[in-house]
Amino acid sequence: MWWLLLFVCACHGAPTHDTFTVSAPNGPLSVWIGSSIILPCSVSPAFTASLQVRWHRPDKYKTPVLLYENRQVQEQPADPQYKGRVSLIGQLEKGNVSLKLENVSLADSGEFVCFVAGDTWYEQASVHLIVKVMGSPPVLSVTYGGSGQVNITCVSDGWAPQPNLTWRNNGVTEIPSQNHHSATDDHGLVSVTSWLVHSSSGSKWVACSVGLPEEERKESRILPYISGVDTVELERILRDKEAEMERLKQKSEGPWKEVFISFLVLLLLSSATVFVLYRKGFIKCKDLKEAEAEYRKQDKLETESLLKTQSEEVETLKKTITELQSELDKNKGEVEAHKQQITVKLDRIQRDKEAEMERLKQKSEAQVKELEERLIASGAKVDRLKQESTGLLKTQSEEVETLKKMITELRSELETNKGEVEAHKQQITVELDRIQRDKEAEMERLKQKSEAQVKELEERLIASGAKVDRLKQESTELRSELETNKGEVEAHKQQITVELERKLRDKEAEMECLKQKSEGAFPQNHALLLTWDKLKGFKESPNMDEASVQGNLRAKGKRVQCVKPNRDQPLNTYHFILCKDPFSSGQHYWEMRIENKLSCVLAGLGPSQVVLVDQLQANLPELCFIMFCLYLDYT
Structure with missing residues (x-):
């Protein structure tokens, strides 16, 4: 049971898929002014495309040094002073989100924040940068200090960060001095000044050295006397x-x-x-x-x-x-x-002083009395607090004893469960060994299968290569055949073009002939065209009065008769009666078109009337088709 709890706790403590950690160096990084440096920062587990990386100064979140979002570095919003000087060094897929800073200036000193955010989680880490500037060599001067001593002054400026200054006697023994002073100008550069009182005959020369920690130092020397001292x-x-x-x-x-x-x-x-x-x-x-x-x-x-x-x-x-x-x-x-x-x-001042002293004495006595009363009250309060603390100590002692008993019981229970844990451990070990063996066997089987598949793919590739060669050869043959057929197609195309032009000329001649014949028949059919408006009006309104219907339309009864025409008679002398299938109700009409120029409509004027077509007197061309239309209102 214990091993199961441990497994559950371990699973609970492990980071989920949506969480990650961001890490950066703890100590500060130093760099010389004008050079380049990489500010390390990493994401664990590995970087995903949906993450956002924001490098910014602590007080400039909205204007970052660099912003990586949507798979690219964003130009806006960004701090203008870092434009063209910052970049990511790559390897984002490995979790490396380090920032490269080029042409470092003194304004870059301070803290940089590496902020990484996902959809539901974010983390950040800080990197502290120190920009170093090498100052000027120290300048020494000597003035007379009296009693056989001289005052030596050492001045050096243009340092960053603040350097340390050391005095040495003959370049060997360090001379202690507490007289140090430093000042910072508007550009952040530090100037240091120190002075030393030294015996004019105590040493051959005195040295002053200035430098940054663990860096090369600058030193100047001077003789500890001046001309005119004697x-x-x-x-x-x-x-x-x-x-x-x-x-x-x-x-x-x-x-x-x-x-x-x-x-x-x-x-x-x-x-x-x-x-x-x-x-x-x-x-x-x-x-x-x-x-x-x-x-x-x-x-x-x-x-x-x-x-x-x-x-x-x-x-x-x-x-x-x-x-x-x-x-x-x-x-x-x-x-x-x-x-x-x-x-x-x-005398007057003495008297005033004595009066003041008397007043102060009385005031001090009153204050002493008040303090004594407060001390008495505080003593009672202390006694009460002592009693309360004694009770609390007693209660806490009882709680401690109870906790000790509980700890003893838990220890005994823990010892009891150790055997079970060991047994479960052995079972887990055996199970893990079996799973490992099965995994190795499965891996071996997959390996053999993959090798067989690779071999089969190689054979297929060889076969497909041969097939591709064959297809290439066929394609070459088809291309040559296509080139051969192009000439034949062009020849056929020319023949077809010539034939179509000939037929088009024949068709135009035929149309011209029909046009001439039609123009010759038009005067004879002029009387029919005059009645077109009436026919059209009847077509649009078939229930109009019978008296207004064309004379060659008349009623013959209720039945519709279909008479087969005699083909021996001329078309312009035969009575045509056309009909469809029998019907018993509804409204119907038929329309006649002559060479798509003349038209008539036949229709019944009442529910019991049938209109038939009488002989149509017209000189029609031989190639014209005549269709008579019959409209019936049959109930």
Whole structure:
């Protein structure tokens, strides 16, 4: 029983004939700008002609990238920016509905949706595309940062997507830096900027490299110092020493001490300058003595100039100090007044602050009290929730125990049914083996039958080939015979044409003769033609008055007599009485035509009257036929 349920479930879980699945890669696809790429998408089971394939962007369903419907790619409606750049790669019958995108642009970055729809079912899958653009090489610049350090900046632009930037010391050790910044322009290209504070003597050179993941990187290098760095350092040292000298001047009593101290300071500065230049590599060891002598000479000149300048500055400073002292005494009163005002303002601010603090204290106490009350209420609520949760836990524990018992029973039942399942499995295996053997035997029989049929068809083809050759030969003979008979047919045709022309001439001569004879008889029959209107009127109205009937029509009784004519007498002197089969009722009439020119109608005027034809006086041609018509109203 279990194997039957499993079979039913498996059948139910299998897709029906009208359903299908659509699959596409999970990860993103990357492509360089300007190149081509295939966006994979497949349908399972295989593609059928009734399916519709629609490639579109997520927000442009109505204007798809490509639409395949009714066994062909539809031109409308389609997104104009993809015209001529997209196509299906073929193999639709195998379920391959992949899209080929050519001349990729930066606007193609993002998601593409593969939508497949049937009559009653549809599925879709998405493909994410990343368009890559190689940016410019990084540009490095150095500025002085103070304290023997430099600020190195690295800039690179024109990348897509956002690249990563790395600093390295001497091209080996990576230098960590958190100072990174990126910006995207209107075209979607990314620019990256990074700066690094580095020691001016810490390494030979510093490198900045920029690139996309798993792609070739672009790198630039720079020396970590700038021209004029030592001059800047010396200027800073001079400023520091000048400040120190100013301090010593204030402590000294006379200008000679100041001059001496200045000389010592300049000497120290010169020594420091030489030391720094030597350390930076601007002066080599072998040139140290010459450089020192040169610097001493320059220092002497600078010292003399500096002494003179310092003396003037000392006098100026003394005057300035005197002026500042007087101004300081003048401003002391103002400072005391401002001090009193500030004291008053500080007292007022202190009082306001204390009042504000008191108000805040009271407010905080009220809030604390309110919070305590809320905590008490929440504690009661928590206790109530604890009780409810305890009851729920107890109920759930009982349900869990019940479920455990049910699981145990189901497991025991499952173990019991395992034997049955195994037995059914063996039966199914045996049955499948038998079906397989029968199938193989049937296949062998069909194979032999098909081979026999193929052999028979080959024999028939050989026989039909011989028959075709024979028919071709007969056809050739018939064609030759037909060509032979064409001459005879043409000869007969000419003979027949000549004969027909002769007969036509004879017929025309005969017609001309008849026409002449007819024109000769017409005057004699003119009297009959004059009565044609009356006869015609009687034909149209056979019940008209007897008095208006033609004189040669008269009544002879109720019976119709048929008299055989005497062929020895001339036709224009014999009385003709023509009749049909006997009748007893109904209306009848007979019509007479003479050479299709003259006509008369004979009819009875009453129910008991019979009209017979009297002798017709007319000179009729020999070849004319006379037919008399009798109309009877016989009841």
